[in-house]
Amino acid sequence: METDVIIGLEIHVQLNKLNSKMFCGCSTNYHNSEPNSHTCPVCLGLPGSLPVLNKKAVEYGIRVGLALDCKIEEQTLFYRKNYYYPDLPKGFQISQYDYPLATGGHLLIKGDDGERQIRITRAHMEEDPGRLIHAGTIDKAKYTMVDYNRCGMPLLEVVTEPDLRSPKEARVFLDKLRSILEYLDVFDGNLEGSMRVDANISLAGGDRAEVKNISSHKGVEKALSYEITRQRNLKRRNIKVVQETRHFDELRNITVSIRSKEQAHDYRYYPEADLVPIRVATWVPAIKASLPELPDAKRDRFREQYGMTDDHAKALTSDIKVANFYELVAARAAPKLAAVWVANVLKGELNYRSLAVDSFKPDHMVEIVNMLDSGRIAEDAAVQIIRTILDKGGSPGQIVSDLGLTRAGDDAVLRAVREAVAESVVAVEDFRGGNERALNYVIGLVMKKTKGRADPAEVHRLVVEEVERT
Amino acid sequence: MLTQLKDQLVAGSSEEYLQKLFDKIEHSSLNAFTTLAKDSALARAREFDRKPWQGLLAGIPIAIKECISTQGIETTCSSKILKGYVPPYDAHVVERLKAEGAIVMGKTNMDEFAMGTSTETSCFGPTRNPWDLGTVPGGSSGGSAAAVAGGEAPCALGSDTGGSVRCPASFCGIVGLKPTYGLVSRYGLIAYANSLEQIGPLTNTVEDTALLMEIIAGHDWRDTTSAEKGSYIPGLKNGIRGLKIGIPKEYFGEGVDKKVEKAIWDAISTLESLGAAWKEVSLPHTRYALAAYYVIAMSEASSNLARFDGLRYGLRKDEDQDWHTTYSEIRAEGFGPEVKRRILLGTYALSAGYYGRYYLKALKVRTLIKDDFLRAFNDVDIIAGPTMPIPAFRIGERINDPLSLYLADVFTVPINLAGVPAVSLPCGFSGRLPIGLQLIGKHFQEDLLLRAAHAFEEATPFHLKRPEAV
Numbered sequence: 001m002e003t004d005v006i007i008g009l010e011i012h013v014q015l016n017k018l019n020s021k022m023f024c025g026c027s028t029n030y031h032n033s034e035p036n037s038h039t040c041p042v043c044l045g046l047p048g049s050l051p052v053l054n055k056k057a058v059e060y061g062i063r064v065g066l067a068l069d070c071k072i073e074e075q076t077l078f079y080r081k082n083y084y085y086p087d088l089p090k091g092f093q094i095s096q097y098d099y100p101l102a103t104g105g106h107l108l109i110k111g112d113d114g115e116r117q118i119r120i121t122r123a124h125m126e127e128d129p130g131r132l133i134h135a136g137t138i139d140k141a142k143y144t145m146v147d148y149n150r151c152g153m154p155l156l157e158v159v160t161e162p163d164l165r166s167p168k169e170a171r172v173f174l175d176k177l178r179s180i181l182e183y184l185d186v187f188d189g190n191l192e193g194s195m196r197v198d199a200n201i202s203l204a205g206g207d208r209a210e211v212k213n214i215s216s217h218k219g220v221e222k223a224l225s226y227e228i229t230r231q232r233n234l235k236r237r238n239i240k241v242v243q244e245t246r247h248f249d250e251l252r253n254i255t256v257s258i259r260s261k262e263q264a265h266d267y268r269y270y271p272e273a274d275l276v277p278i279r280v281a282t283w284v285p286a287i288k289a290s291l292p293e294l295p296d297a298k299r300d301r302f303r304e305q306y307g308m309t310d311d312h313a314k315a316l317t318s319d320i321k322v323a324n325f326y327e328l329v330a331a332r333a334a335p336k337l338a339a340v341w342v343a344n345v346l347k348g349e350l351n352y353r354s355l356a357v358d359s360f361k362p363d364h365m366v367e368i369v370n371m372l373d374s375g376r377i378a379e380d381a382a383v384q385i386i387r388t389i390l391d392k393g394g395s396p397g398q399i400v401s402d403l404g405l406t407r408a409g410d411d412a413v414l415r416a417v418r419e420a421v422a423e424s425v426v427a428v429e430d431f432r433g434g435n436e437r438a439l440n441y442v443i444g445l446v447m448k449k450t451k452g453r454a455d456p457a458e459v460h461r462l463v464v465e466e467v468e469r470t
Numbered sequence: 471m472l473t474q475l476k477d478q479l480v481a482g483s484s485e486e487y488l489q490k491l492f493d494k495i496e497h498s499s500l501n502a503f504t505t506l507a508k509d510s511a512l513a514r515a516r517e518f519d520r521k522p523w524q525g526l527l528a529g530i531p532i533a534i535k536e537c538i539s540t541q542g543i544e545t546t547c548s549s550k551i552l553k554g555y556v557p558p559y560d561a562h563v564v565e566r567l568k569a570e571g572a573i574v575m576g577k578t579n580m581d582e583f584a585m586g587t588s589t590e591t592s593c594f595g596p597t598r599n600p601w602d603l604g605t606v607p608g609g610s611s612g613g614s615a616a617a618v619a620g621g622e623a624p625c626a627l628g629s630d631t632g633g634s635v636r637c638p639a640s641f642c643g644i645v646g647l648k649p650t651y652g653l654v655s656r657y658g659l660i661a662y663a664n665s666l667e668q669i670g671p672l673t674n675t676v677e678d679t680a681l682l683m684e685i686i687a688g689h690d691w692r693d694t695t696s697a698e699k700g701s702y703i704p705g706l707k708n709g710i711r712g713l714k715i716g717i718p719k720e721y722f723g724e725g726v727d728k729k730v731e732k733a734i735w736d737a738i739s740t741l742e743s744l745g746a747a748w749k750e751v752s753l754p755h756t757r758y759a760l761a762a763y764y765v766i767a768m769s770e771a772s773s774n775l776a777r778f779d780g781l782r783y784g785l786r787k788d789e790d791q792d793w794h795t796t797y798s799e800i801r802a803e804g805f806g807p808e809v810k811r812r813i814l815l816g817t818y819a820l821s822a823g824y825y826g827r828y829y830l831k832a833l834k835v836r837t838l839i840k841d842d843f844l845r846a847f848n849d850v851d852i853i854a855g856p857t858m859p860i861p862a863f864r865i866g867e868r869i870n871d872p873l874s875l876y877l878a879d880v881f882t883v884p885i886n887l888a889g890v891p892a893v894s895l896p897c898g899f900s901g902r903l904p905i906g907l908q909l910i911g912k913h914f915q916e917d918l919l920l921r922a923a924h925a926f927e928e929a930t931p932f933h934l935k936r937p938e939a940v
Contacts, residue, residue: 041559045777047552047660048539048561050693082773082820086793091776144793146781268820270769270829273665276694 004204005228007170008162009220011177012155012196014128015060017186021152022127023051023094028153031191035133035147043152045089050274053078057154058101060186061125062280062287064156065102067180067294068120074281076101078125078272083265086146087129095157097269100124101280107180108296109172112165118173119161128153131193138247150193162200167224170199174217175318179295183320201227203235207243211255214248223248226255298323306330308339315343321357322347328362333369341369341382349386364389367396380452381405407453416449417462421470428467439463472678475624476530480522484515484529488575491531495576495622501597502607502617504536506576507543514573525571526685532567533623535614536577537584538669539658540564543574547660548592549582551804552784561658562693563627563669563686570685578613578626582806583775584634584662586610587878590869591808598865599641600937601902605862608641610634614672615642619937625678627686629659631667632763633857633882636894639672640857640906643896643932645679645923646672648882650914651889652697655690661774663767666886675933676895676924680706683916700917710925711745713918716850720756721881726859733898733905734856737926741854744925751846751853755838756884760876762835763883765819765828771809772816778804811872840888847912852922856881857894857906881908891916893923896932904932 018028024042041049058076065072079097105120130148134141158177164170178195181187189195197220202208209231211223231241245259293301295317302313302323316326316339329338342365350357368385371377377385377400385399400406420442421428430438439460446459479487488511495503511531518529534540537547539557541564546552564574582591589597589612599607600620607616611628615638618626628635630648639646647670654669661667671682680702687699717738722731738748780786780800781793787803790796805813819828846853858878868875885892890913897907907926911919927933 041557044782046557046559046783047545047547047555047777048557048656048658050657052692052694080773082776084776084779084794084797086779086781089777089782091779092773266822268773268817268822268825270773270820270825273770274693274695 003165005165006162006202006204006208007164007166007224008200009158009160009164009170009173010198010200011158011174012128012198013064013158013181013187014191014194015057015154015156015186016188016191016194018054018057018060018154020054022054022057022125022154023152026152030149033149035145035149038149039151043089044148045091051094051272053275053278054154057125058278058280059283059287060154060184061101061123061156062283063184063186063291064158064181065105065123066284066288066291067184068102068105068107068123068158070102070105070120070123072102072280072284073099075099075277075279077277078275079269080272081126082268085129086144087132087151089130089148089151093126093129094272094275095126095269096124099277107173107176109169109176111169111172116163118163121159121161123156123158126155126157127151128155167221167228170224171217171221174220176295178217179318179320183292183294185292199224201231202241203228203231206231206235206241209241209244209246209255211246211248212258215250219248219250222253223255226253230255295320302326302339306335306339308336312339312343315347319357325357325360325362325365329365329369332366334373337373338365338369341365341372345383346386349390353390355390359390360386364396371396371400376400376407377405378407378453378455381407404451405453407455413446413450413454413459414462416446416454417459417466420445420449421463421466431467439467471674472527472530472625472681476528479518479529484518484531484573485512488512488515488531488573491575491622498620498622499598499603500600500607500616500620500622501595502578502613502620502622503533503576504546504548504579504592504594504613505544507540507574508576510542511573511575518571518573523571525569526681527567528571530572530624531575532572533575533578533614533617533626534564535611535626535628536580537629537660537662538564538627539660540574540577543577545577545660546593547583548580548594549778549804549806549809550593550785551778551780551800553593554785555783557658559658561669562655562690564658566685575623578611578617578623578628580613580634581610582809583660583771584610584629584631584667585771585808585812587633587637587875588863588865588869589613589616589638590865591806593806596865599862599903601643601904602862604864605903606641606865608638608858608862610638611646611672612638612641615639615644615646618642618672618674619644621936624674625682626672627669627682628672629667629669630882630886631663632767632886633879635670635672636857636882636892636906636908637879639894640908641862641904643904643906643935643937644672644674645676645893645895645927645933646670647679647683647893647916647920648885648891649683649687649916650697650891651886652695653687653699653891653914653916655688655693655696657690657692661770663770664774665770666763666767676893676920676927677703677706679893680920680924683920687916697914700914702917702920705917705921706924708921709745710741710922713741713746713852713922714850715741715746715748715922716751716846716853717748718751718753718756718846718853718855720753721855725877725880726856727861727900729898729900730856730859730861730905733900734854734907737897737907737930738854740929741922741926744929746922748854749850751850753839753842753846753884755835755842756880758835759839759884759887760880762832762839763879763887764815764876765832766836766887768812768816769819769829769832770816772813772820775805775809775813780804808872836887839884843884843888843890843910851912852919853910855908855910857908858882861900861903861905885910889913891919893919895923895927897926897930898932
């Protein structure tokens with residue numbers, strides 16, 4: 001851990017599980033649509049149009065606030081954030097300023113040196129602007145096109161205190177936040193641009209740089225690492241780090257300056273009179289009662305209820321879909337064995353193929369674990385079944401019979417042992433002469449004859465018996 | 471009058487009536503209209519003649535102020551920057567009017583973006599007062615008022631941010647109502663200062679205003695600041711015996727034209743003779759109203775008008791530069807000097823470091839002014855005074871002296887700051903020019919307000935006098 005690194009994050013989360021936009025009835029399902037086909041007078045900011053607040057969006061915001069242990073304001077208020085940009089059709093963004101929805105929470109992460117609480121300053125609601133598509137790179141484009149489909153998407157901006165100490169911690173924080181958002185069923189992180197991060201970073205005693213609009217967790221880690229190197233180099237050469245806004249170039253993995261402190265915007269925040277203040281305090285008890293079990297609580301329960309290790313519990317609960325998958329399997333198969341196989345094997349095979357857990361049927365996992373548990377198949381065979389299902393499809397039962405993966409019966413093994421001992425005169429002599437390792441040759445031969453379906457420990461026992469008998 | 475007109479149109483021909491209006495407008499020197507919807511309106515009238523439909527305004531033409539969105543009819547706020555903008559949707563009030571059978575005949579002239587008291591800042595040129603073509607019709611809804619007073623439209627809609635319905639009603643000798651903030655949906659009204667403005671009727675009689683209010687008032691889910699309506703026609707003729715009228719001492723004296731002051735006192739005597747009693751009340755913060763109003767209105771304008779950048783609609787340059795330059799050039803060319811002045815002052819007032827000194831302070835004054843009214847209404851039912859301190863002035867007389875123009879709003883802006891309703895109706899003449907009596911009511915008590923106005927109208931001849939043919 002680098003003790004002089006100070007990092008704070010502002011995370012823009014699209015509440016994309018909502019059906020309609022923040023202030024109008026347009027659908028949020030605009031991905032893969034024609035540009036500017038998901039718009040109306042309100043989200044296009046046509047003259048005379050007025051915003052109507054999507055109450056469900058506020059409810060979702062409160063859910064997140066509560067999950068982050070925030071205090072929910074009695075009454076919340078919207079403000080106008082005034083600035084000009086072509087992706088902003090009204091010339092202002094409806095956002096929050098004083099009286100944001102949620103304040104003063106925290107999130108527990110596994111930091112570089114153990115568990116640590118990262119304080120959450122606030123979480124507030126705002127509308128997403130449209131999207132600019134440059135013909136080429138941002139600095140050299142001949143023209144730029146605007147797509148307003150995204151305009152008015154409900155955003156929750158989560159702001160942390162400067163409590164993070166390394167790029168890796170920032171990434172761990174973001175992973176954990178995403179996990180919670182998905183647990184709350186307010187967010188789908190697989191959609192493009194669904195989580196965008198502004199990262200503030202400084203070295204102790206120096207001014208901070210803000211790296212804007214980074215669209216992946218890995219990007220955040222890279223941008224921050226680059227910034228640490230850049231700021232350290234400046235410090236070493238006795239050059240002052242200046243407060244500025246920087247852009248992360250994902251292709252070159254570097255950050256470049258886009259605005260100095262002097263050019264900083266004055267957003268002229270003032271209350272949005274078209275939206276009346278909403279008293280949300282009364283909503284809180286019902287929302288609180290409906291909150292699902294969150295990752296940390298689920299992890300504790302998994303450990304206790306299923307008797308699994310903490311590592312397995314963590315691996316199984318970081319993604320709500322994996323947790324749900326596991327519980328379906330554990331209900332009908334040995335829970336501890338299922339934990340090992342889902343956490344260690346299935347997750348690894350899925351990751352290797354960049355697949356989500358819904359590419360695998362819980363029923364299939366139940367079947368596999370049960371076959372392992374009864375000794376019908378060996379571990380190697382179980383791995384082979386999982387791989388085959390992922391690569392070619394099929395069901396465990398079918399694959400076992402097609403590939404002949406049933407653990408070899410005792411007769412077959414015994415026959416192979418007898419043959420192998422008879423064929424290995426020299427090795428058997430060596431073993432009798434005191435060379436323990438000579439037996440490995442015989443065991444190998446047995447495994448070859450049984451096509452790997454025998455249990456090596458069992459084979460070892462049988463070979464010793466056969467040698468002693470003859 | 472509208473009710474009788476409806477019967478005449480059913481018996482006679484809506485098309486003939488409308489054609490006569492169009493002929494008159496085309497030979498008129500008032501310049502009350504900006505766009506005539508001749509084809510669509512005449513087609514609609516022919517349909518009506520063929521098969522009359524039901525509705526409170528069946529077959530009756532209506533003129534709509536240039537800042538209220540009309541589907542398929544250019545809506546520019548009398549600004550060059552919106553030239554060519556044809557809304558794809560109707561304002562809520564226009565939908566309601568159409569639903570009651572009215573025919574939109576055209577759009578009326580106004581001060582650019584409703585910023586004015588004289589209808590001289592329009593990009594379509596000034597509108598003239600039908601009582602004296604050398605004087606202004608008042609503003610900003612001068613086109614609507616002149617059209618009704620000049621017999622070019624049987625009724626019209628305007629909008630009132632700081633007096634923009636009542637001032638031209640006063641100067642043109644007709645009835646104009648600024649409803650309680652929230653009584654009429656603003657959906658489709660192009661915003662100038664959205665926390666202050668309301669759409670209101672401009673008509674020949676109080677009964678016509680009550681009729682239009684029955685149609686346009688009421689909750690609309692697209693404007694979350696809108697409220698349920700009351701009922702305005704049924705109690706209209708119940709008289710004012712026992713009504714307590716407050717006369718604010720701050721609305722008389724210095725700056726008020728002697729003839730105006732006399733006409734108002736005569737009107738108070740008339741109300742007394744009808745069974746009402748009056749007493750002096752005080753609205754002590756009146757002298758701060760203009761300053762507070764202009765700070766709030768300009769601040770909101772600087773944000774509301776930010777969307778006009780030429781990118782999606784309105785004025786466009788032949789050749790685009792980078793977005794920043796293009797925005798600057800279009801806004802420099804598209805906005806007139808008064809609009810620029812207000813945007814600049816408003817931007818300044820909302821800026822960091824000035825917000826507390828200007829905008830927040832103005833909001834505090836606004837609360838004090840509202841409290842003035844609430845306190846006065848503890849003792850009285852309505853408040854009476856002049857609408858404007860002076861009769862209509864000469865065209866060009868004040869246009870280069872913005873402060874003197876602002877000062878003319880001294881009795882109208884407090885009403886918008888307080889959000890209460892007020893009606894202006896004719897109560898005398900200064901030479902050829904009409905004088906307006908302003909009656910102010912409690913929040914959402916338009917029924918009582920209109921009842922008092924109707925009683926006064928019944929007892930006086932002023933509304934019967936019309937300007938000589940112009």
